[in-house]
Amino acid sequence: MSSTPMLPNVDGELARLVERVCNETMESPDWERLETLLARDDAAKRYYVSYLDLHAHLQWLNRDQDQPLSPGHDAQCSFDGPTAAPVSPLDIVATQPHQPASSPLSGSLLLSYGVAALALGIVLLIAWSSRINHPAAESAAASLAKRPRLPADPWEPSIGRITSALDCQFVQSSREFGELANVSQGQTISLQSGLVEIAYASGARVLLEGPCTFLVDSPNGGYLSRGRLTARIVNKLAGERLGGTSADCFVVRTPTAVVTDLGTEFGVEVEASGASRTQVFLGSVAVSPVQANESWRDPIRLARDESVRVAEGQKPLRESHKEKSLVPFVRQLPQRAMLPMHSTGRGLKEGEHDPHWQIVARSDRPKWSPQAAVVSPIDERFFLANLPTHSQWLSLRAEAPSLPEDTTYTFRTSFDLTGFLPATAVLRGRFLADDHVRAIRLNGRDVPVPPHGFGPFFHWTEFEIRGGFVAGTNRLEIEVLNGGYESGKPGGQSLMFCRVELEGSAIVDWRRKP
Amino acid sequence: MDNQRHENFARQFVLSQARLYGYIVTLLPNRQDAEDVFQQTSLLLWQKWDEFIPDQPFLPWAYGFARNEVRNYLRAQARQGTLLSEGLLSELADTRETMQPTLDRRQVFLNDCLQKLAFMSRELVERCYRGRESMAIIARQFRTTPNALYLRLARIRRSLLSCIQQAESREEAP
Numbered sequence: 001m002s003s004t005p006m007l008p009n010v011d012g013e014l015a016r017l018v019e020r021v022c023n024e025t026m027e028s029p030d031w032e033r034l035e036t037l038l039a040r041d042d043a044a045k046r047y048y049v050s051y052l053d054l055h056a057h058l059q060w061l062n063r064d065q066d067q068p069l070s071p072g073h074d075a076q077c078s079f080d081g082p083t084a085a086p087v088s089p090l091d092i093v094a095t096q097p098h099q100p101a102s103s104p105l106s107g108s109l110l111l112s113y114g115v116a117a118l119a120l121g122i123v124l125l126i127a128w129s130s131r132i133n134h135p136a137a138e139s140a141a142a143s144l145a146k147r148p149r150l151p152a153d154p155w156e157p158s159i160g161r162i163t164s165a166l167d168c169q170f171v172q173s174s175r176e177f178g179e180l181a182n183v184s185q186g187q188t189i190s191l192q193s194g195l196v197e198i199a200y201a202s203g204a205r206v207l208l209e210g211p212c213t214f215l216v217d218s219p220n221g222g223y224l225s226r227g228r229l230t231a232r233i234v235n236k237l238a239g240e241r242l243g244g245t246s247a248d249c250f251v252v253r254t255p256t257a258v259v260t261d262l263g264t265e266f267g268v269e270v271e272a273s274g275a276s277r278t279q280v281f282l283g284s285v286a287v288s289p290v291q292a293n294e295s296w297r298d299p300i301r302l303a304r305d306e307s308v309r310v311a312e313g314q315k316p317l318r319e320s321h322k323e324k325s326l327v328p329f330v331r332q333l334p335q336r337a338m339l340p341m342h343s344t345g346r347g348l349k350e351g352e353h354d355p356h357w358q359i360v361a362r363s364d365r366p367k368w369s370p371q372a373a374v375v376s377p378i379d380e381r382f383f384l385a386n387l388p389t390h391s392q393w394l395s396l397r398a399e400a401p402s403l404p405e406d407t408t409y410t411f412r413t414s415f416d417l418t419g420f421l422p423a424t425a426v427l428r429g430r431f432l433a434d435d436h437v438r439a440i441r442l443n444g445r446d447v448p449v450p451p452h453g454f455g456p457f458f459h460w461t462e463f464e465i466r467g468g469f470v471a472g473t474n475r476l477e478i479e480v481l482n483g484g485y486e487s488g489k490p491g492g493q494s495l496m497f498c499r500v501e502l503e504g505s506a507i508v509d510w511r512r513k514p
Numbered sequence: 515m516d517n518q519r520h521e522n523f524a525r526q527f528v529l530s531q532a533r534l535y536g537y538i539v540t541l542l543p544n545r546q547d548a549e550d551v552f553q554q555t556s557l558l559l560w561q562k563w564d565e566f567i568p569d570q571p572f573l574p575w576a577y578g579f580a581r582n583e584v585r586n587y588l589r590a591q592a593r594q595g596t597l598l599s600e601g602l603l604s605e606l607a608d609t610r611e612t613m614q615p616t617l618d619r620r621q622v623f624l625n626d627c628l629q630k631l632a633f634m635s636r637e638l639v640e641r642c643y644r645g646r647e648s649m650a651i652i653a654r655q656f657r658t659t660p661n662a663l664y665l666r667l668a669r670i671r672r673s674l675l676s677c678i679q680q681a682e683s684r685e686e687a688p
Binding site for chain 2: 015019021022023024025031034035038039042045046048049050051052053054055056057058059060061062063336337338426505
């Protein structure tokens with residue numbers, strides 16, 4: 001039985017103030033009040049510490065995903081090692097000028113770089129001086145390219161994590177990896193299509209682009225036997241987040257080359273023939289060709305915007321990025337973006353036709369021709385007031401749209417998913433109706449309608465759609481039943497309205513067009 | 515020998531960074547302030563590495579530097595008027611150090627709880643906490659207001675805290 005102290009229950013005021021602390025919206029009186037609440041109560045202090053620790057951890061997990069590369073990285077991972085004079089870690093410490101707390105450099109990127117470089121320098125140089133500074137380092141590394149390292153003990157702890165799996169189809173015989181799955185040494189990721197991002201515990205991020213096959217053969221690299229990847233050494237110190245250490249350079253092996261990062265972002269492609277192409281986006285890399293011909297084995301240092309193609313039995317060929325034949329690498333995971341959707345009557349005046357919503361069917365008129373729905377004035381005593389900035393009530397006509405009862409009216413809107421991945425789309429909506437929404441359909445398929453009774457004139461009913469989206473134009477239909485309850489007589493007429501608010505998002509289509 | 519000591523120090527430093535950052539944020543919640551002091555403390559630790567005795571726990575040693583750096587920073591910035599008093603900060607620092615083993619366990623739970631978040635919530639957390647975009651911009655993209663976004667974030671944090679609490683309860687259960 002452990003003695004974990006539980007999180008204390010706190011009153012609402014403390015919770016609100018702590019939220020404001022996290023949101024950085026505190027004002028002077030708030031601080032005074034927080035001081036009072038915390039000073040008198042140990043449980044309040046524990047709550048504050050717990051909550052701020054959670055807040056700090058969320059910051060930490062996300063803080064350096066897009067930080068710039070550490071400029072100090074280059075010197076430490078150099079594969080020019082045998083000819084470079086090793087530098088003692090102590091020398092590096094001694095050469096860092098001390099910045100007093102009040103220094104104007106405090107908090108600047110320069111200082112961040114300095115610390116990152118300093119920390120990296122010491123950690124990496126220890127490894128460098130013991131491993132890389134051997135004359136045979138390059139040839140040994142190169143010889144590894146031909147055959148990937150043997151898988152490690154299957155019980156070995158994970159060396160990274162899948163941080164994103166987007167629109168993926170895995171090769172049939174391959175294990176499938178979902179988001180946040182752990183990745184262990186020795187695992188192979190075989191993608192038919194899609195994107196997978198691996199965050200190594202060492203701080204590197206690798207974006208695999210299907211079709212490709214990638215063996216995670218070390219905590220600081222992998223073997224790409226076909227396809228494409230981009231690697232980005234985000235911040236080696238960030239690797240600690242995943243429990244790793246940062247004592248190695250990041251290395252991508254291919255059948256024809258060993259690519260060693262020198263503080264950088266780069267892409268590697270392995271063609272069907274086994275030839276590999278390395279392209280540098282930022283920083284530099286060392287490419288060690290794996291060649292029978294000794295004179296072609298010299299490491300090639302590539303700087304920004306340079307690339308090299310290494311094919312077996314051929315002299316390595318430097319290429320220019322400017323060449324149009326080079327297919328661009330996917331360097332960043334595409335982002336989710338809002339879909340262009342239209343809430344009813346949004347931005348319109350009462351009486352105007354809504355160009356985005358039509359009434360396309362009436363159950364009592366088989367030969368009905370679709371017509372634009374109209375923004376209708378309503379009696380605010382009985383209906384939620386129109387709000388042009390968000391949504392408004394629609395009907396067949398503007399004034400007192402009394403329409404046959406026991407009849408359904410189908411409202412339709414369209415939206416275009418061109419440029420988005422349909423499989424990633426999510427639509428959230430809410431509706432009001434006079435009298436009842438009988439069906440919601442996306443592209444002709446029914447989606448569940450939440451229970452809502454008749455006459456939801458003030459209280460929204462929310463719905464969500466995941467799945468069923470198609471490329472290009474999508475159609476959403478809301479089928480409204482004008483109930484037989486208002487007029488109280490068969491064949492009577494009563495008001496019929498529909499009001500819908502929609503928002504949706506999807507991931508931008510990253511795939512190259514043929 | 516020095517190399518071994520240094521390697522040990524480097525490893526301890528790297529493994530303690532998140533906790534050190536959390537410690538600083540507890541005392542100095544403004545993100546930019548916390549980042550500044552974190553960088554400054556990290557630099558100082560690397561300068562003092564040879565004063566670290568390997569057999570002693572690293573965190574209390576590092577926290578001592580962080581506490582001083584927070585104090586120096588607040589004095590230099592003359593920010594006392596808008597933050598908590600030095601006395602209370604000192605008490606909070608003590609509380610946090612006492613709670614360290616608990617906080618460490620909770621971080622493990624937190625990682626599990628994050629995985630259980632709905633993807634939109636996870637995305638919101640990532641974007642808001644990444645710190646690259648203003649809340650106004652994120653709010654616009656989510657078609658809401660910054661205030662609504664703050665509320666949503668608060669709900670997410672509270673649900674994470676509740677999830678952690680449940681995990682702790684399960685662990686406590688016989």
